[in-house]
Amino acid sequence: MEIEKAAELGFCTGVRRAIDILERAAREIGPLQTLGPVVHNQQVVEGLARSGIKAVESLDHLQGNILAISSHGVSPQVLEQIRDRGLQIVDTTCPFVRRAQVAARRLAQAGFLVIVFGEESHPEVQGVLGWAEGKGLATLEPPRFDKMPRRIGIISQTTQSYSGFARFVASFIGSDLATLSELRVVNTICDATRERQQAALELASRVDLIVVVGGRNSANSRGLAEICAAAGVETYHIERAGEIDPAWLRNHRRVGVTAGASTPDQAIEEVIAKLKHLDR
Structure with a gap:
């Protein structure tokens, strides 16, 4: 055979970067906690725990005054809650996730409804929706509207497939283009x-x-x-x-x-x- x-x-560079940041922080400042697992891999989580880096599910479970943000990032609302508690932040947000967050914010501020092609329950997607300032939704299927928005901006969860994203975008071009005044697509799938x-x-x-x-x-x-x-x-x-x-x-x-x-x-x-x- x-x-x-x-x-x-x-490992991609974003994951290696996140782990390097956490391990360096643990060496310099001691044990710390991450808000949710830094990445979705149990072996990585277990290995970090042996180095004194443990995940907590919410801010209410945090012990100490140092908190790491996972590679999936968080919403600005969560960032504000962290700062209100006076916590020291170790930020491992993936640069490609950051790019999706920025794209969501710019689209929302420009008056677009932001549609994220992705899993609504995924922490990355939840964070990105927060940057859309209440003007976004996440779905893996073309949404149905009682009244079609005039301006739609489409981005993707960074780990979705190109073929799936292309089909998703094509569904708007094929059926709803006549009712839209503007459709803007930003490719936020990572390299x-x-x-x-x-x-x-x-x-x-x-x-x-x-x-x-x-x-x-x-x-x-x-x-x-x-x-x-x-x-x-x-x-x-x-x-x-x-x-x-x-x-x-x-x-x-x-x-x-x-x-x-x-x-x-x-x-x-x-x-x-x-x-x-x-x-x-």
């Missing part, structure tokens, strides 16, 4: 997402089974699994090497491995080692 890794997989999706598609053309390594609550990892499955290759999404079922590998000669942008190198190597062990 041949095992091939995708050309681009695992790492595009690179990993393209590499996964290329890998899917060369293998007959793909293992996607990443947190199940990771939007970009789920997106990779969806893209690979849609390409017609047998696909399994796992978080850890121990989840691999030997039965998956029967009658497969070429196995591909890819991983989401929040998946650590160690998790990827453990999966590859397990696949090699099962091939003995």
